[in-house]
Amino acid sequence: xxxxxxxxxxxxxxxxxxxxxxxxxxxxxxxxxxxxxxxxxxxxxxxxxxxxxxxxxxxxxxxxxxxxxxxxxxxxxxxxxxxxxxxxxxxxxxxxxxxxxxxxxxxxxxxxxxxxxxxxxxxxxxxxxxxxxxxxxxxxxxxxxxxxxxxxxxxxxxxxxxxxxxxxxxxxxxxxxxxxxxxxxxxxxxxxxxxxxxxx
Ligand code: ITT
Numbered sequence: 118x119x120x121x122x123x124x125x126x127x128x129x130x131x132x133x134x135x136x137x138x139x140x141x142x143x144x145x146x147x148x149x150x151x152x153x154x155x156x157x158x159x160x161x162x163x164x165x166x167x168x169x170x171x172x173x174x175x176x177x178x179x180x181x182x183x184x185x186x187x188x189x190x191x192x193x194x195x196x197x198x199x200x201x202x203x204x205x206x207x208x209x210x211x212x213x214x215x216x217x218x219x220x221x222x223x224x225x226x227x228x229x230x231x232x233x234x235x236x237x238x239x240x241x242x243x244x245x246x247x248x249x250x251x252x253x254x255x256x257x258x259x260x261x262x263x264x265x266x267x268x269x270x271x272x273x274x275x276x277x278x279x280x281x282x283x284x285x286x287x288x289x290x291x292x293x294x295x296x297x298x299x300x301x302x303x304x305x306x307x308x309x310x311x312x313x314x315x316x317x
Contacts, residue, residue: 126303127151128186128236131178133158136263137292141188143283144293148300155181167191167203167233168244175235175242186299188234190291192265194253196224205265214257214268226252230269232295236302243302247294262286 128145130152132138142152159174171189178185191205197220201208208217229250236243250272257267259279266278271289278286287293 125149125151126184126307127153128184129153129155129181130186131155131157131159131174131181132187134263137188137190140283140287140290140292141186141296144287144296145300148297150300150303152186159187161189161206165203167231168235168246170203171233171235172242172244175237178237184239185237186234188232188292188295190230190232192269193229193231194221195227195229196221209264214265217253217265218256218268221253226254228253228269230265230271230291232291234295234299236299238303238306241306243299243306245295245298245302247291247296247298249289249291249294 126149128150130138130141132154133156135154135156138152138154138156142154145152159177161170162173164170164173167189171187174187174189175185178187189203191202193199193202201217212220227250229248231246231248233244233246236245252270254268254270254277257279258277259267259281261281261283262279266286268277270277274289278290
């Protein structure tokens with residue numbers, strides 16, 4: 118029997134955030150998917166749903182040829198009714214991690230990090246998600262990662278994401294879970310070429 122190598126998959130990942138691209142690329146490359154970062158800030162609509170924001174970002178990248186991946190992530194804090202959520206980038210620029218900690222002073226610390234990834238693949242538009250529950254730390258800890266990593270402690274861990282190596286963060290993270298879903302969907306689409314779109 119002739120043994121065939123699995124087809125080589127390749128995606129352009131469009132983002133303004135180099136650290137995010139590096140995380141996604143490392144994770145997907147380990148699964149045999151080549152990732153080419155395209156550094157660009159895509160317009161984001163005002164929406165309450167990460168999935169809609171990710172979808173709109175993908176539409177805004179219509180000039181990027183071939184298979185294209187974008188994602189939108191957010192930190193949803195229970196005691197703040199899900200804030201900063203879809204406003205996480207704005208809250209990070211304005212309040213910063215210190216401002217978030219001040220808002221949470223005296224409140225329960227439960228939170229969830231979520232990613233919605235939107236993929237354009239052979240004319241289809243797919244939206245896949247990943248999430249991780251955790252807690253907001255009392256003070257920033259660690260120097261790895263980016264954004265809210267110093268204050269997010271994933272469930273079952275004592276260390277913040279910023280105290281973990283990239284492989285450790287990727288064994289648990291919202292982004293890695295969304296990228297794992299992207300990889301599975303790609304394999305399904307390759308096995309059974311799809312038509313139409315799936316936005317879920
Ligand atoms: P894009 O160009 O891809 O939109 P961005 O940095 O604006 O890049 P998001 O809107 O998805 O990305 O991110 C919202 C905010 O959440 C932003 O301040 C990020 O730094 C932060 N963030 C996203 N993923 C994170 C992660 O894995 N760990 C810590 N902070 C994260």
